[in-house]
Amino acid sequence: MIKAKRKPLEELFDLTKGFQRILCVGCGGCTSVCLAGGQRETQMLKTDLSQLFRENGKSAHISVFVIERQCSPEYISDIEDMIKDYGCVISAACGAGVQLLAERYRSKPVFPALNTMFVGLDRSTGLYQERCRTCGDCQLGYTGGICPVTCCSKSLFNGPCGGTNINGSCEVSRETPCAWNEIYERLKMQNRVENILSIHPPMDWTDKGPGTLIQSGYESRYIKK
Numbered sequence: 001m002i003k004a005k006r007k008p009l010e011e012l013f014d015l016t017k018g019f020q021r022i023l024c025v026g027c028g029g030c031t032s033v034c035l036a037g038g039q040r041e042t043q044m045l046k047t048d049l050s051q052l053f054r055e056n057g058k059s060a061h062i063s064v065f066v067i068e069r070q071c072s073p074e075y076i077s078d079i080e081d082m083i084k085d086y087g088c089v090i091s092a093a094c095g096a097g098v099q100l101l102a103e104r105y106r107s108k109p110v111f112p113a114l115n116t117m118f119v120g121l122d123r124s125t126g127l128y129q130e131r132c133r134t135c136g137d138c139q140l141g142y143t144g145g146i147c148p149v150t151c152c153s154k155s156l157f158n159g160p161c162g163g164t165n166i167n168g169s170c171e172v173s174r175e176t177p178c179a180w181n182e183i184y185e186r187l188k189m190q191n192r193v194e195n196i197l198s199i200h201p202p203m204d205w206t207d208k209g210p211g212t213l214i215q216s217g218y219e220s221r222y223i224k225k
Helices: 009-016 039-055 073-079 095-104 179-189 193-197
Strands: 002-006 021-027 061-067 088-092 110-112 114-124 127-132 173-177
Touching (some): 009 088, 009 110, 021 039, 039 061, 039 088, 061 073, 179 193
Antiparallel strands (some): 114 127
């Protein structure tokens, strides 16, 4: 799931200090789950930003509304009637949600409240680890379910490198496990260790953005012949 964290409050103040009516829009999706953009966090943002406005001798009316998912057009219409009463919007969604709001309500400045960090795992409350860089060519089937792009300090597609320590740690730090050592141990456990001997072609890291995904079965709807 997408993980994000709140931007510095001073940055948000600089973006919004010219507006007197601000709509702070939270998201009930990914950023809510990672404790960055849900109802509680959006209310806290309102409180903190209001305080900073007062400390700088300014006043602003800040309202809060949480959309179920900001990356879905069917939900962002929920603020259709209220957005006209505000000078700008602060979006507590991922970068995709911010852009969809800005695309839908073009006449309103939409500012990101969060920095979108990565796609990752929930380890504990408030603790998340990156596990996917959305490279578009998933190799997890060959590497025992361990991503070499995100888990290897060098993002090596064919490893390990010469810096692997005898205790299975990375040369970057003894506290950092070598991803390729973990891949080897996982494949060995599954009786698939021969997979590590296969050489895979380099990833095509050419910037092709923006990317578009059409799920199988929907081609006729979106692709014109």
